[in-house]
Amino acid sequence: MGSDTESRMTYRQQLARLTREAKRLGATSAAIILSEDIQVKDNLAALCNGDYTCPNYGLAASCPPYVKGPVEFRKWQAESKYSVTVKIEVPASAMFSDERKEVMQLLHQIVAAVEQKAVEAGFVKSKAFAGGSCKELFCEDQEACCVVAENKTCRHIEVARPSMSGFGIDVTRLMQSCGWSAPKAEQSNVSDQNATSWVAGLILLA
Template sequence: MTLDETQNKKFDDLKKSALELGAIDAKIIPAGDILVEDRVTLKCRVGCVGYGKKLTCPPYVPTPDEFRKILSEYSYAMLVKFRSPAETDDDVVKSIYKYWLDPAAPKDKKDEASKFWNDYFDYSKIIHLSMLELEKRAFNEGFTFAIAFVNGSCRLCEKCNIENGICVHPNMARIPEHAVGINMKKTAEKAGMALKFPIKGNPEPMSVLLID
């Protein structure tokens, strides 16, 4: 899939916008290079404490099969990588996975894990706002079906309006990429922007902007 001169310029402007908005890297890829897998949302169902508690997460969002059909209508996507200020070393890595939600965890380990996740989630709100602005700029440049997906579940509200089934911030809430089955690890690796696991140093979360 090739770009004409006008598209190249618009994409260059969008990539510059991403960097202005705090990204450390941004890359245009064919939409077909986004890898969608059913097993990704299984992790939401069995591994996430937020499952069913947010309108932007499963089971309230398109399934992987539904999303594959949506994705097929797009030509391009932008992968947008950020660098979180949350810091890790070998001990912190063990703490964030082992002790964060364990009520019997030693206080120092729980505090260590809590600090990491608080820093990470605070920055995820900044990423969310940056992706919304990037989506708006893409729209204003003629990509009227541009839509952003965010890294991690929505944190616009302390508690989602799940009981009433209506989002109170529909203009701002966006779906996490993994919630529709996007395998970000494989997608990023294929694009030459590999994500590092387990986390070392500062995490580098990545978001997606679909463009058309």
């Protein structure tokens, strides 16, 4: 086995290790995709602060207007060859109950942990993205985000990650790139015990 082949094998093994780590931590599925296949759309990012203003707008440093959006993400994307995607499948009813917060917290914890593993593996510029507002998920009992209000270090810097929405990432297309179905939770499905939904995260490797 030549040195080039050994290097490629090691690289593939590193990627496989990251997907295994995601599933070990609680992800239902994890996959490696080409970073160039991630679709980023300005109009999706605009939903955070355009005609429809997200109720979490401006509440945390990881959401608009404090993130640089699609323009910055495309720069990171250009420096990345592969990304790790993760999905947590849950009963549809969970997304309309108190369980939703726990599910979203778990998503942040998984992508943050995989990001750290990626850094340790040599992908030192890796960046993780999740969903939902970190203010709502981790600092709901705090009057304000300390990063925004006081320019202090995030209280939950080890687990809180920015939402994909603020960067305009097309999450449905992301799921399709992985070959995953993407049924979304609907209020009408809450009573259907077989109905499922999902939340997703992304780790851009660089």
